[in-house]
Amino acid sequence: KLEKQNVVRSLNEALDTNFSDIGKLFTNTGGLADTFGTILENYVDSSGVLKQRQDILNLQKDDLEDDRSNHQFRMQQLESSLRQKYAxxxxxxxxxxxxxxxxxxxxSSLPGFTRE
Known part of the structure; x- marks a missing residue:
């Protein structure tokens, strides 16, 4: 079982005794900074996850606008048809x-016709 105190003590000891190794963990090729940079680039690249998601949402928005326009046109046609029928x-x-x-x-002009 790792306790918070043991982890902190172990990290402090590692920093005291192997500071350059800890630095390499972050800065070397394949280190944390490199790994996070790669992950982040996958998201923010011009063809990355965020751009793809934005494109999908824009397509869905366009589809909804088209649906709304089509629905509005059909409602106008229905209204026109009903007005013509009622007229x-x-x-x-x-x-x-x-x-x-x-x-x-x-x-009423006939003889014997009475209106009741």
Missing amino acids: SLDTLIASMRSSGDYLMGQL
């Missing part, structure tokens, strides 16, 4: 009322 229906109802009024006028 035709209003015209038909007005025509039927006019015909009904005419028929009622004709029927």
Whole structure:
């Protein structure tokens, strides 16, 4: 079991006795700095992970904008179609009322016709 005190003591002893070796751990080829540099470069390179993710998100954004535009166009077409149908229906109802009024006028002129 490693305890915090033992780790700190071991690190302090290593720094006191092998300071140059500890430095090499960070600075040599294949050291921590080199390894982290490689990992970081994979992310920030012009064709790295972050650029690829950005490209994917931009494509998804473009797809969503296209979907929204298509949906808006379809809704406008539907609205136009419904307005035209309701206008035709209003015209038909007005025509039927006019015909009904005419028929009622004709029927009321007949002898014996009473309206209740």
